[in-house]
Amino acid sequence: MSAPARRARRHDPGRRDRLVDTALDVVAEQGVTAATHRAIARAADVPLGSLTYHFASLTELLAAAFTRHVDTVAERFDERMRAAPDRAAALQALAEHLTDDLLGSSRDLVLAVELYVAAARDPALREVTQDWMSRSRRSLERHLDPITAREVDALVEGLVLHSALSTDPMTAAQIHSALTRLAG
Amino acid sequence: MSAPARRARRHDPGRRDRLVDTALDVVAEQGVTAATHRAIARAADVPLGSLTYHFASLTELLAAAFTRHVDTVAERFDERMRAAPDRAAALQALAEHLTDDLLGSSRDLVLAVELYVAAARDPALREVTQDWMSRSRRSLERHLDPITAREVDALVEGLVLHSALSTDPMTAAQIHSALTRLAG
DNA sequence: CGGTCATAGGAACAACCGTACACAACGATT
């Protein structure tokens, strides 16, 4: 009998960080309702007690995970907006951001919807969505007036949800056409 | 000691219907994650076993509830579209439908988002959202070309989600302006 | 009027959950 995958991992610095990443993976792969202490612990290969040691509650862990995700996506998007020289280029970049980053990778699409789900239920997570929406709008306002930015933001949100729930998602061309029609 | 709310309700025809309505109430008031067998049974004042007798699973009950709700909202909306004489009137009616029926009544707004949530998690419920989206689009196509109808549909979905999660929702005027800008 | 069967009722079960907590093991500081 060989030892069953001995885990001799006392002193694991950066475990907290790794737990946040693993939590995000579990949410992306199995949905936020399946993201339990035990599921995350299993995925990260750490004992159950480790989660409550590093995070006061499950909500706190999920909030940290979603915050990290929103940070990276928002930063990536703002980079695109900063790089765009004018309004037309910004719309083009937005369309690319949507098709590449959101609709292209099913992971980011799933995470976006799961965040909606989690936020609808948990007030603590609603802060994260608020932050996400305001950052997204601020990025758009680099090239659009505030009113248009808000409308575009809503349209984008609808496109994401639409893509997640519909069987035949819109094509990149259709998305670009819709955006220019609204804000072109 | 008075009898503790005696329940002498043997033979209760239409109970199945009443359960569907009650389930919808529970979802609207406490969210879909709180819509458990026990919560619905308590709200309908029926024993727990009655739920599994009338519905093979909780999902089946929720699907019936959401289907009923979608039916009434879709019918109400199509009525508005049928009544509109031209495209401009249709957009106006759509804006009114949004502000009155969806954003005005918090109940319908909550139910819409809860349906998104439930559908994101449960494939069986995704059929209901598909049905909802296709009916909504068909109503729009009474006055809009298919492409525009689809874009408007996505925008509407985004506006709903936006209103549900944001702290300062858009006004009726802003909504109407966004719609005419996209489809006017 | 008696039998039958769909409906009503309530208790029980097994699975799972978040969290608490007591204890073990280590690093750093004396």
Added chain:
DNA sequence: AATCGTTGTGTACGGTTGTTCCTATGACCG
């Protein structure tokens, strides 16, 4: 080397869940 405080671990608890199952009831039909 002894101590102390931080970090890691495993188990247990109390509660909730969906679902099953057995029994009781009463409306309908012959």
